[in-house]
Amino acid sequence: MRAGDELPPLEIPITRTLIVAGALASRDYQDVHHDAELAREKGSPDIFMNILTTNGLVGRYITDYLTGHIGPHCTLRKVAIRLGAPNYPGDTMVLRGTVTAVDGHMAQIRVIGANGLGHHVTGTVTVLLGAAR
Amino acid sequence: MSGGDGVASGLYERLKAYEGRSAVTRGVGRDPVNAPMIRHWCEAMGDTHPAYRGPDAIAPPTMLQAWTMGGLSGHSGHHSEHSGRSTAYDELFALLDGAGYTAVVATDCEQEYLRPLRPGDRVLFDAVIESVSERKTTKLGTGHFVTTRMDVRVEGEADEGGHGRGPDGAAAAADVAAAAEPELVGTHRFRILKYAPAAKRPERAERSEKPEPRPRPVINRDNAGFWEGVAAHRLLIQRCVGCGALRFPWLPGCNACASPEWDTVEASGEGTVYSYVVLHHPPFPAFDPPYAVALVELAEGVRMVSNVVGVPYDEVRIGMPVRLAFLRVDEEWELPVFNGLVGSGA
Numbered sequence: 202m203r204a205g206d207e208l209p210p211l212e213i214p215i216t217r218t219l220i221v222a223g224a225l226a227s228r229d230y231q232d233v234h235h236d237a238e239l240a241r242e243k244g245s246p247d248i249f250m251n252i253l254t255t256n257g258l259v260g261r262y263i264t265d266y267l268t269g270h271i272g273p274h275c276t277l278r279k280v281a282i283r284l285g286a287p288n289y290p291g292d293t294m295v296l297r298g299t300v301t302a303v304d305g306h307m308a309q310i311r312v313i314g315a316n317g318l319g320h321h322v323t324g325t326v327t328v329l330l331g332a333a334r
Numbered sequence: 335m336s337g338g339d340g341v342a343s344g345l346y347e348r349l350k351a352y353e354g355r356s357a358v359t360r361g362v363g364r365d366p367v368n369a370p371m372i373r374h375w376c377e378a379m380g381d382t383h384p385a386y387r388g389p390d391a392i393a394p395p396t397m398l399q400a401w402t403m404g405g406l407s408g409h410s411g412h413h414s415e416h417s418g419r420s421t422a423y424d425e426l427f428a429l430l431d432g433a434g435y436t437a438v439v440a441t442d443c444e445q446e447y448l449r450p451l452r453p454g455d456r457v458l459f460d461a462v463i464e465s466v467s468e469r470k471t472t473k474l475g476t477g478h479f480v481t482t483r484m485d486v487r488v489e490g491e492a493d494e495g496g497h498g499r500g501p502d503g504a505a506a507a508a509d510v511a512a513a514a515e516p517e518l519v520g521t522h523r524f525r526i527l528k529y530a531p532a533a534k535r536p537e538r539a540e541r542s543e544k545p546e547p548r549p550r551p552v553i554n555r556d557n558a559g560f561w562e563g564v565a566a567h568r569l570l571i572q573r574c575v576g577c578g579a580l581r582f583p584w585l586p587g588c589n590a591c592a593s594p595e596w597d598t599v600e601a602s603g604e605g606t607v608y609s610y611v612v613l614h615h616p617p618f619p620a621f622d623p624p625y626a627v628a629l630v631e632l633a634e635g636v637r638m639v640s641n642v643v644g645v646p647y648d649e650v651r652i653g654m655p656v657r658l659a660f661l662r663v664d665e666e667w668e669l670p671v672f673n674g675l676v677g678s679g680a
Binding site for chain 1: 364378379381383397400440441
């Protein structure tokens with residue numbers, strides 16, 4: 202793994218089911234993540250994905266890549282994300298990643314998840330590369 | 335919304351006073367880390383990583399916050415005892431709610447993982463209010479960002495040998511009950527926006543019943559002369575007394591020579607379309623798309639943005655000659671617009 206390496210993109214269809222399942226799996230019962238009518242009352246055109254689901258998807262994107270390309274013993278040390286354009290049902294989010302730094306067993310990956318409205322998520326993930334031991 | 339700056343800044347000082355105070359004290363996870371919740375999470379995320387299955391399973395690190403969530407029924411039992419949510423945090427939210435910032439959306443999440451969580455781990459958490467931002471306006475609406483930082487710990491294993499240190503029997507017993515110090519397993523910084531939702535767009539039926547008034551310009555000492563001219567059906571261009579340069583829109587000083595001295599010249603009203611767009615979408619209250627918005631170059635040489643009327647929106651063209659008119663847009667408001675002059679060649 203070297204700085205500049207690009208991760209293969211991961212396309213995630215944003216279904217209503219994914220939004221609701223993600224909200225419930227993260228125990229987030231804010232109405233804007235499952236009730237379209239109440240979401241509209243709060244100025245949103247529809248329900249939208251909660252931040253914990255986005256966080257989980259970013260984590261999955263990185264660990265899947267590491268497991269497939271580096272080895273099974275890589276671990277997440279840090280995930281820092283910022284949300285922008287919401288993930289609404291019917292959209293598609295494409296996650297892309299670029300390795301920005303590698304220092305010994307630590308590496309940093311810049312992640313961007315773009316949907317039809319713009320950047321849903323931008324973030325940096327720090328990983329500990331599996332020491333073959 | 336109607337509060338002036340003084341009111342708003344007074345609110346901000348009160349919000350700011352909560353920085354550094356506890357948001358959660360001794361919160362206890364509703365459930366210990368457990369396999370079913372891990373499985374539900376992995377199913378929802380489509381995460382098939384082998385580390386999250388089997389006898390040596392760990393929880394996905396990004397689940398960190400999930401173990402601290404109250405869920406549908408909140409932290410039941412003696413509310414504050416389990417959720418640990420502090421009165422300071424409740425007060426801060428009440429202040430924001432009271433100021434109209436009733437909606438909430440999460441914007442940032444920064445997590446650090448010190449060791450994996452495993453089924454059986456009992457999660458404890460404490461959080462502090464790190465910062466409250468000034469009032470910010472976002473696409474969703476206006477509000478304040480609130481950042482909290484949470485330390486997530488896991489209850490220490492009960493030490494079967496006990497902690498019988500020292501001769502004081504009572505103190506030793508208390509020590510055994512408390513077991514080992516909770517171990518820090520992760521940190522979680524979280525930023526939310528507490529905001530006032532932007533006004534709901536009225537339904538079509540409501541709109542046709544009562545037309546919305548046009549948005550009003552902000553009139554101040556730097557542009558009041560322009561609007562006085564409009565009221566008298568005169569389109570006034572500013573002229574620098576220092577260097578004679580014409581300028582539009584109105585500004586307090588000259589961009590060419592920096593002189594603050596100015597007088598005005600009245601536009602003849604003749605001009606041409608320098609550029610234009612036709613607005614189809616989105617519809618704003620008080621406007622009826624499609625309509626043409628043009629950058630009109632006045633005969634005097636300055637340009638101004640206005641509507642081209644008197645010709646179909648789809649016949650407006652660059653270079654089209656136009657002439658000034660004053661359009662009454664509602665009961666008390668007139669605006670300078672331009673009639674497209676068809677047939678005079680473009």
